[in-house]
Amino acid sequence: MAETRNDALAAWMTEHQTSAGELADAVNEAIRDFTGRLGTTSERTVFRWLSGENRWPQARQRRALEAVTGQTTAALGFAPRGKFAAAPEPPPKDPSVHRRRFCGAATGTAAAAAVPLIAASRPSRVGTSDVIRLRDSIDTLTALDAERGGHNALERAALAGAAEALDLQRRSATQRVRARLYALASDFTATAAWSLIDAGRLDGAGKHLDRALTLAGMAQDPEMTMQVWNLCAMLARQRKDFGEAVAAAQAAQSTWAARRSRLHASLAHARTAIGLAHAGDRRAALRSLGRAEDALSKADTTEPRATWITFYGPAELYSLTAIVRDVVGDPAEAEAASYRALTALPETYRRNRAHTTVRLALAQLHQGEVEQAYTTSTDVFQIMAGDPLPGRMRQLLGDFHRDLITQAPPRIAHEWADRYRTEWSTP
Structure with missing residues (x-):
C-alpha cells in the first residue's frame, strides 16, 4: 500500500523553519533530558516520518516530539497501526521544559510591558530545542507587530529575546547551535530596530541595526544579513539620506540570500528603486523597478520562507x-x-x-x-x-x-x- 506523506509534521517544520537534522537533534536532546542518554534519532528517521514510511515513532521519540513541539502525537500526523492501534495513547507530557512559550499580551495596556523570555529554571544544556523555541518567539513578535505596529513593548520584548539568545550562546552548545543562536539574536535585534522605524523613532534604530549586522556576520547567516540591509535601506529613506538608502539596498542585492532567491532579489531591487526615485534618478529607478518585477515573476512564492519576508x-x-x-x-x-x-x-x-x-x-x-x-x-x-x-x-x-x-x-x-x-x- 502506498505511503501517505505526513503533511501535519511537514507543516509544523515549515512554520518553525526547522530542518530534518534540527528536528532530529531536538528530539535526541529531549530524550536525553528524560532518560539521561542522548537519543539516536537520525535525519533519515525524520525523512521516514515525513514520507509516511514510519507512521508511529518509538515511545520515547513520541514523548520527545511532544515536548519539543508542544503538539500531541496525533496533531503531528502520527497514527498507530496493527497491535499499536488498540493501545491507548498516554497523556501528553508537560512540554514546558522544552517549549517555554513567548508569552505576553498582544493588545491593550498589557502590551506596554516587555515580555519576559528567560524562565526561572534554566535547562542545564543548550541545544536545538532552544533554537526552535526562540524561533517560535520570533513568530509571536511578528504577530504582535502585525496587530499593533511598532511600539515600545515590541522593542523591549525583542531586545529581551536577543539577550536570551546570547546568554544561551555563551553556555555549552555545539558550534552549529551557537551559530543559530547568533542568528536569532540578530533577528530579535533587527525586530527591535523595525519597531522603532515603524514608530517613527529613528534615533535608536541605527544602533540596533549596527548590532544586528554584527550578529548576522558572526552567525554567517546570509538570510539575516539580507534582512538587516533591507531595514537599513528603509531607515535611511526615512531619514531622507537617499544615497545611503540606495547603498544599503544594493548591499542587500549582493547578499547570498538575494543571489540564490529571486524573491529576495526582487525585494532588494524594489528597495533600490525607491531610493533612486527619491534621489531624483528617474531612469535608474524605473530600471530597478523593472528588475524587481522580472525577478518576482520568476520566483516561486509558494516556497517556505523566513518569517521576516512573509510580507513580500x-x-x-x-x-x-x-x-x-x-x-x-x-x-x-x-x-x-x-x-x-x-x-x-x-x-x-x-x-x-x-x-x-x-x-x-x-x-x-x-x-x-x-x-x-x-x-x-x-x-x-x-x-x-x-x-x-x-x-x-x-x-x-x-x-x-x-x-x-x-x-x-x-x-x-x-x-x-x-x-x-x-x-x-x-x-
Whole structure:
C-alpha cells in the first residue's frame, strides 16, 4: 500500500523553519533530558516520518516530539497501526521544559510591558530545542507587530529575546547551535530596530541595526544579513539620506540570500528603486523597478520562507511601485499600482491596506483630483477603526495633509484636519 506523506509534521517544520537534522537533534536532546542518554534519532528517521514510511515513532521519540513541539502525537500526523492501534495513547507530557512559550499580551495596556523570555529554571544544556523555541518567539513578535505596529513593548520584548539568545550562546552548545543562536539574536535585534522605524523613532534604530549586522556576520547567516540591509535601506529613506538608502539596498542585492532567491532579489531591487526615485534618478529607478518585477515573476512564492519576508509578494511590490511612480512624477501609474495592491492584499493585512490607501489618495491628489483624494483618504479611518497609529503611518498622513493644504480649498483642508484630530487625537 502506498505511503501517505505526513503533511501535519511537514507543516509544523515549515512554520518553525526547522530542518530534518534540527528536528532530529531536538528530539535526541529531549530524550536525553528524560532518560539521561542522548537519543539516536537520525535525519533519515525524520525523512521516514515525513514520507509516511514510519507512521508511529518509538515511545520515547513520541514523548520527545511532544515536548519539543508542544503538539500531541496525533496533531503531528502520527497514527498507530496493527497491535499499536488498540493501545491507548498516554497523556501528553508537560512540554514546558522544552517549549517555554513567548508569552505576553498582544493588545491593550498589557502590551506596554516587555515580555519576559528567560524562565526561572534554566535547562542545564543548550541545544536545538532552544533554537526552535526562540524561533517560535520570533513568530509571536511578528504577530504582535502585525496587530499593533511598532511600539515600545515590541522593542523591549525583542531586545529581551536577543539577550536570551546570547546568554544561551555563551553556555555549552555545539558550534552549529551557537551559530543559530547568533542568528536569532540578530533577528530579535533587527525586530527591535523595525519597531522603532515603524514608530517613527529613528534615533535608536541605527544602533540596533549596527548590532544586528554584527550578529548576522558572526552567525554567517546570509538570510539575516539580507534582512538587516533591507531595514537599513528603509531607515535611511526615512531619514531622507537617499544615497545611503540606495547603498544599503544594493548591499542587500549582493547578499547570498538575494543571489540564490529571486524573491529576495526582487525585494532588494524594489528597495533600490525607491531610493533612486527619491534621489531624483528617474531612469535608474524605473530600471530597478523593472528588475524587481522580472525577478518576482520568476520566483516561486509558494516556497517556505523566513518569517521576516512573509510580507513580500505581488501586493507589496504593487505598493512599492506606487511609491516609485508617484515620486518620479507618474501619479496616474501610481494610482493604478495602488488599486492593484489593494486588490491583491489579504484582508488581514490591515496596516498595509491603510498605508496603500493613503498612497492612493496621494496619487489622486497629485493628479488634481482633490475631492476624490479627500474621500479616499477618509477610508483609512474605517480601515484602522480608530486604533492608535504607528508613527510611520502618521508621517504619511502628515505628507498627505501638507499636499492637501497646497492644492485644496482651505475649507476642505480644514475639514480633513478636524476629522483627523477627532479620529486619532490619541497617540
